[in-house]
Amino acid sequence: SSRALHPEDIVVKTAHSQIDHQSLTLMAGPCSVESREHVFLMAEAAKKAGATVLRGGAFKPRTSPYSFQGLGEEGLKYLREAADAFDLDVVTEVMDESHVDLVGQYTDIFQIGARNMQNFSLLKAVGQTRIPVMLKRGMSATIDDILNAAEYIAAGGNQQIILVERGIRTFDNKYTRNTLDVGAVPVLRSLSPYPVMVDPSHAAGYESLVGPEALAGVAAGAAGLIIEIHDHPDQAFSDGPQALLPKQLEDLANQARAIHSII
Ligand code: PEP
Ligand code: MN
DSSP, X not given: OOTTTOOSOOOEEOSSOEESSSSOEEEEEOXXXXXXXXXXXXXXXXXXXXXXXXXXXXXXXOSSTTSOXXXXXXXXXXXXXXXXXXXXXXXXXXXXXXXXXXXXXXXXEEEEOGGGTTOHHHHHHHHTSOXXXXXXXXXXXXHHHHHHHHHHHHTTTOOOEEEEEOOBOOSOOSSSSSBOOTTHXXXXXXXXXXXXXXXXXXXXXXXXXXXXXXXHHHXXXXXXXXXXXXXSGGGOSXXXXXXXXXXXXXHHHHHHHHXXXXX
């Protein structure tokens, strides 16, 4: 699926979204699905900011096994209900090959997380489905690594793939959680036909940096943004420090659309 074989951009289509570089797609929601009530609140906020996709993790790849691991299938149900209530699509992480069927019953887009970018049996399994896949760049993955990971999915016949730059590990992670590789956006666009999005939340790690990194991503040509939100970030089950308040998301989304319209 290199550019040579695929000169035309691939457009990823779901019920409520068309993900390509013509328009700016917004995906937003909490890091984790925390409760039915909470995810409904977050879905309403995402919708208000112009999102067409609701994010939320039900199976969480936590650094520590003692951290909140997600609500599992119960979380998938709440996420689906909340998305349907606000006419949104769902994107949620599938962590394990054995969960592809289960997660596929609830989601519109599979998220492959950074830690699983080279889980080849998982990539092959989602490649066998016809559900779009949002593939996040591993924190130590090169451009060729992510392109080859995408190829594992495409080789199964599923070319509905979105690539996501979400920050990579560099030598200093004291003030930024990861380093947003803005240059990866035009590079990936030039080498592959897939839409390329930016996740400023996991790149930044801190709420105050999410806006600048999001706008930099859009200026670099991103097809969309995936952003974590929370109404009480200090009480979030995961990734609270990088969560935007609903109002912050709305303001940022307006700025991002303004930049997208002039590039
Ligand atoms: C997430 O989206 O909450 C997540 C864990 O992302 P990443 O795989 O990029 O760390
Ligand atoms: Mn997160």
